[in-house]
Amino acid sequence: MGIDFIRNFPLFTIVLSLFSSVLCMMLDGRRAKRYTVCYECFLIALSCAVLWYVSETGEAFTYVMGEFPAPWGNEIRAGVLEALFAVMFLTILLCSVLGGWRFLLIDVEHSKINLYFTLINLLTAALMALIWTNDIFTGYVFLEILTLSSCGILIVREIGRTTLAAVRYMVLNLLGSGLFLLGVVLLYSLTGHLLMVPMRAAVAEIVAEGGVITITFSLAVLTIGLGIKSGLFPFYFWMPDTYGTATPASAAILSALVSKAYILLLFKIYWRVIGMEVFEQLPIRYLLFGLGILGMVFGSVSAIRANNIHHMVAFSSAAQTGYIYMGLGMGGPLGYVTALFQVLAHAVTKSLLFLTTPRLARVSGDSLLFQNLEGSAIRDKSAGIFFTLCSFSMVGIPIFAGFSAKLLFAVAAVETGNLGVLFATMLALAVSSVLNALYFIRTVIRVYTAGRGGADISAPRIYAEEHNDADTAEPVPDTGSRLSYWVPALILTGMNLFLGLFSWVTVDFIRRGLAMFA
Amino acid sequence: MRETISALLANYEEAAAIILFVIGLTMLLFHGNLIKKLIGMNIMDTGSFLFLASMGYIDGRKAPILVDGYRGVEDYINPVPAGLVLTGIVVSVSVTAVMLSLSIRLYRRYHTLNVDDVYLLSRHQLEDR
Numbered sequence: 001m002g003i004d005f006i007r008n009f010p011l012f013t014i015v016l017s018l019f020s021s022v023l024c025m026m027l028d029g030r031r032a033k034r035y036t037v038c039y040e041c042f043l044i045a046l047s048c049a050v051l052w053y054v055s056e057t058g059e060a061f062t063y064v065m066g067e068f069p070a071p072w073g074n075e076i077r078a079g080v081l082e083a084l085f086a087v088m089f090l091t092i093l094l095c096s097v098l099g100g101w102r103f104l105l106i107d108v109e110h111s112k113i114n115l116y117f118t119l120i121n122l123l124t125a126a127l128m129a130l131i132w133t134n135d136i137f138t139g140y141v142f143l144e145i146l147t148l149s150s151c152g153i154l155i156v157r158e159i160g161r162t163t164l165a166a167v168r169y170m171v172l173n174l175l176g177s178g179l180f181l182l183g184v185v186l187l188y189s190l191t192g193h194l195l196m197v198p199m200r201a202a203v204a205e206i207v208a209e210g211g212v213i214t215i216t217f218s219l220a221v222l223t224i225g226l227g228i229k230s231g232l233f234p235f236y237f238w239m240p241d242t243y244g245t246a247t248p249a250s251a252a253i254l255s256a257l258v259s260k261a262y263i264l265l266l267f268k269i270y271w272r273v274i275g276m277e278v279f280e281q282l283p284i285r286y287l288l289f290g291l292g293i294l295g296m297v298f299g300s301v302s303a304i305r306a307n308n309i310h311h312m313v314a315f316s317s318a319a320q321t322g323y324i325y326m327g328l329g330m331g332g333p334l335g336y337v338t339a340l341f342q343v344l345a346h347a348v349t350k351s352l353l354f355l356t357t358p359r360l361a362r363v364s365g366d367s368l369l370f371q372n373l374e375g376s377a378i379r380d381k382s383a384g385i386f387f388t389l390c391s392f393s394m395v396g397i398p399i400f401a402g403f404s405a406k407l408l409f410a411v412a413a414v415e416t417g418n419l420g421v422l423f424a425t426m427l428a429l430a431v432s433s434v435l436n437a438l439y440f441i442r443t444v445i446r447v448y449t450a451g452r453g454g455a456d457i458s459a460p461r462i463y464a465e466e467h468n469d470a471d472t473a474e475p476v477p478d479t480g481s482r483l484s485y486w487v488p489a490l491i492l493t494g495m496n497l498f499l500g501l502f503s504w505v506t507v508d509f510i511r512r513g514l515a516m517f518a
Numbered sequence: 519m520r521e522t523i524s525a526l527l528a529n530y531e532e533a534a535a536i537i538l539f540v541i542g543l544t545m546l547l548f549h550g551n552l553i554k555k556l557i558g559m560n561i562m563d564t565g566s567f568l569f570l571a572s573m574g575y576i577d578g579r580k581a582p583i584l585v586d587g588y589r590g591v592e593d594y595i596n597p598v599p600a601g602l603v604l605t606g607i608v609v610s611v612s613v614t615a616v617m618l619s620l621s622i623r624l625y626r627r628y629h630t631l632n633v634d635d636v637y638l639l640s641r642h643q644l645e646d647r
Contacts, residue, residue, distance in 0.1 A: 137602055144609045148616055155620070160627045164640055167620055167633060171555060174613060175546055178562045181606065182539060185566050189573050194598075 006053040007061055009046045010078045010132040013086065017043070017125035021118045029113030033101070036117045040094040043124070047090060051083035060516040062134065071198050075134035081340070081513025084506075085264060086131050088344055089257055091495070092351050093124065095488035096256065099355040100249025102484060107157040107247040116156050123149040123253065130261045136273060137194045139265055140177075140184050147173045147229075150258045153250040154242060165241040172228055172238050176262075179225030186218035187273065196272040207278050216282050219274060223266065223284055230262040232288075232325055233295030236318035240302075243317065244310035244368075248358045251310075255317045256351035260343050263324055267340070270328070271517055280331055289329025289421070293428040295322025300435035308368045309357050312439055313350070316394060319432060320346040326428065327409060330421055334412035337510045341408055344506065345393070345401035345499050352492040353390045359383035359485070360447060370446060377447040384447060386489050391440040393496055396433050401499035406433065408503070531572035539565030550632045552621045556614060563610040567603045574599030 020039050024032040060079030108116055126146035133139050155166040188194060191202035206215060228235040243251045270279045299319030306312040327339025363379040364372045377384025393400035406429055413425035499506055526533045538561055545558025574596050582594040628636045
C-alpha cells in the first residue's frame with residue numbers, strides 16, 4: 001500500500017459519510033454526537049492528506065469508479081481547490097455542530113438527537129460529493145440530497161414558524177432543482193455527455209459552429225436554478241425566515257456551507273463544463289455582475305430595516321452572496337480567485353455569527369429584538385467579544401478576512417482593465433461597506449450599551465413556545481460560557497484571522513487549484 | 519412562422535416536455551395550495567423526464583439487451599437517458615415524500631394548506647420577535 005492509496009480518500013469521504021448516517025440512527029444521542037465529532041475529525045485528516053498529496057504531486061487526479069474509462073464511467077476528481085474546500089468546509093461543519101450543541105439540547109427532543117446527526121452525516125456526504133464529483137448528473141443527485149438533508153436540519157426545531165420556513169425554503173429549492181435538472185438535460189442533449197471533460201470539448205465544438213444561443217440558454221437555466229438556491233438577488237427573501245428560525249447549529253451550516261456548496265457547483269460548471277474562454281464571451285457574466293451588486297446593496301438595506309438580530313445577520317448573508325456573484329461576473333483571473341476567497345471568508349465569519357447571536361438572545365430573555373438586546377454583551381462577555389470580532393470582519397476592518405476579501409475585489413477590478421467594471425466595483429464596495437458598517441457597528445454599540453435590555457421581556461420569546469408544550473419537566477441545559485462554545489469559536493476566529501492576515505497563502509492555494517481545475 | 523410550426527411538430531415530444539415543464543413551474547410558483555404546488559413540482563419533473571426519455575428513444579430500435587446475439591450498433595437505443603430518468607424518478611419520489619410529510623405537519627399546526635394563509639397567520643409572531 002503505497003502513498004498512492006491517498007487517491008481513494010475522496011471516495012471514502014462520500015461513502016463513509018453515507019454509512020455513518022445509517023450508523024447514527026442506531027446510536028443514542030450522546031454516542032451519535034461523539035461518533036460524529038470523531039468521524040468529522042477523521043474526514044478532516046483524510047482531506048488534509050489529499051490536499052498534501054495534490055500539492056506535492058502538483059497535479060489533480062481522477063478516480064475512475066468501476067474502472068469504466070472516460071466517456072462512460074462516473075468519476076471523482078481531486079485537485080488543490082477541491083481539497084482546500086473540503087478541509088475548510090468540514091472544519092466549519094464540525095465547529096458549527098459543536099458550538100450549537102447546547103442549543104440543540106433545547107431545540108431537539110432528546111430521543112431524536114441521534115437523527116440530527118444522521119442528517120448531519122448525510123449532509124456531509126452531499127457536500128463532499130458536490131466538491132469532488134466530475135459528473136454533472138451525480139451533481140444533480142447529491143444536490144437533491146443536500147436539499148433534503150438541509151430541510152431536515154431546519155425542521156428539527158419543532159415550532160410552527162420553522163415548519164412554515166421549511167415549506168417556503170423547500171418550495172424555492174425545488175424550483176431551483178427543477179430548473180437545474182432542465183439545464184442538465186438540455187446540456188446533455190446538446191453535448192451527449194455527462195462527464196465534465198468530454199462535455200467541455202463538445203461545448204467548445206458547438207460554440208465554434210455558432211451554437212452560442214443554445215449554450216447560453218441552457219447555462220441561463222442552470223444559473224437561475226442555482227441562483228435561487230444560493231440566494232442571488234432577487235431570490236434572497238427566504239433567507240431571514242430560514243436562518244432566523246433554525247437551531248443555531250443548523251443556521252450556521254445552512255448559511256455558511258449549504259448555500260456556498262451550490263455556488264461551488266455553479267463555478268465548477270462554468271469552469272469545467274462551459275470553459276472560461278467560452279463563459280467570458282457570454283452575456284450571463286454581466287448579468288451576474290449586476291445582480292451581485294444589486295444583492296450587495298439591497299441585502300444591506302434590508303438588514304438595516306430589520307428589527308431582529310437574526311434577520312439582520314441573515315440579510316447580511318444576502319449581501320455577502322452578492323459579493324461572490326460580483327466576483328464571478330467581474331472576470332479576469334483574480335476575479336474568480338477573489339470570489340472563491342470570499343466564499344471561505346464569509347463561511348468562517350457567518351457560521352460564528354449564527355452561533356453567537358442566540359447566546360446574546362439567551363441572556364436577554366430569549367428575545368431577538370434589538371431593544372431587548374441592549375447590554376447583552378455585558379451580560380455574556382464571551383458572546384459579546386466574538387460578535388464584535390465577526391462584525392469587524394463583516395464590515396471590513398483590517399486584519400480580518402472580510403477586509404482581505406474587499407481589498408482583493410478592488411485589486412481584481414483594477415486588473416480587469418475595464419473602466420466600467422472598475423467604477424461599478426469601487427462604487428459598490430464603498431456603498432456596501434458603509435451600509436455594512438451602519439448596521440453591524442450600530443448593533444455592536446447597542447449590545448454594549450447598558451439599557452433596559454433583558455428587563456422588558458414581555459415580547460414573545462424564541463424558546464417560549466416549546467416550553468409551553470408537553471415536556472416542561474426537562475431541565476433547560478445551561479448555555480453559559482462553556483468549552484463547547486469557546487473552542488469552536490476560537491477555531492473559527494483563528495481561521496478568520498488567518499484568512500485576513502495571511503490571505504496570500506489561501507490566494508496562492510486557490511490560484512494553484514484553478515490552474516489545475518480546467 | 520410555418521417553419522417554426524413544422525419544427526415544433528417534428529420535435530413534438532420535446533415541445534410537449536417544455537410545455538409540461540412550464541405548466542409545472544407556474545403551478546409551483548403561483549398556486550397557494552401546498553398540495554397543488556407539489557403536483558406542479560411533479561409535472562415539472564415529468565417534463566424533464568419526458569425530454570430525456572424522448573432523446574434516448576429511436577423509432578424501430580430495441581433496448582440494448584442481448585437475447586439472440588449482437589445485432590450491431592444500429593439496432594439498439596441509447597440506454598443512458600433511461601437510466602437518468604429512473605434516477606430522477608427516485609429523487610422526485612423522495613422529495614415528494616418529504617414535502618408531503620411537511621404538509622401534514624403544517625396542516626396539523628395551522629389547519630390550512632394554503633401557504634399564503636399560513637403566512638398571514640404567523641406574521642404577527644414573526645414581527646413581534
